[in-house]
Amino acid sequence: MSGEAERKAATRQAAFAARKAAFAAGQGQAAELLADVLAAERGRVLAGYMPMRTEIDPLPAMAAHQGPVGVPVIIGAAQPLRFREWTPGCALETGAFGAQIPAEVAWVEPAVLIVPLLAFDARGYRLGYGGGFYDRTLEGLRARGPVLAIGFAFAAQEVEVVPIDATDQRLDMIVTEREVRRF
Numbered sequence: 749m750s751g752e753a754e755r756k757a758a759t760r761q762a763a764f765a766a767r768k769a770a771f772a773a774g775q776g777q778a779a780e781l782l783a784d785v786l787a788a789e790r791g792r793v794l795a796g797y798m799p800m801r802t803e804i805d806p807l808p809a810m811a812a813h814q815g816p817v818g819v820p821v822i823i824g825a826a827q828p829l830r831f832r833e834w835t836p837g838c839a840l841e842t843g844a845f846g847a848q849i850p851a852e853v854a855w856v857e858p859a860v861l862i863v864p865l866l867a868f869d870a871r872g873y874r875l876g877y878g879g880g881f882y883d884r885t886l887e888g889l890r891a892r893g894p895v896l897a898i899g900f901a902f903a904a905q906e907v908e909v910v911p912i913d914a915t916d917q918r919l920d921m922i923v924t925e926r927e928v929r930r931f
Contacts, residue, residue, distance in 0.1 A: 787814075791814060865905065872899075
């Protein structure tokens with residue numbers, strides 16, 4: 749394992765622990781702050797995610813969005829994500845890695861993404877789970893036009909520096925239970 753890979757692995761391990769502790773403490777005003785940010789994106793296609801384990805929950809903000817909403821679908825290893833249209837109460841099935849995805853196959857292409865993460869830093873970089881799905885997705889979407897990438901996390905998930913490489917995509921903002929920060 750290279751030095752950079754070792755740093756990412758160590759940062760992921762610490763971030764999982766920080767997120768677990770923050771999750772136990774509660775989500776505070778996170779969903780309300782996220783919904784306020786998304787109000788300015790009314791009518792644009794939004795992609796959120798179905799929270800797993802101790803991820804902060806974007807579902808209330810997704811449900812309040814005034815426009816189409818999708819959730820990610822893993823197509824295959826080293827592939828960008830695609831997004832199935834989601835509505836509150838829609839039929840779900842289990843997708844890759846156990847994530848819930850809409851059973852109906854209606855695809856949407858987002859202009860705004862709520863991005864899950866393990867850690868983030870003050871520069872706007874995020875550390876994900878290591879598959880590179882969001883980095884590939886953001887790179888492809890940004891090549892076609894403007895896309896707003898919003899990291900959604902607990903404030904406790906902030907680290908001094910996220911180890912990055914050339915393929916890592918920067919977030920445009922981060923929303924936590926405490927604040928909204930633009931990069």
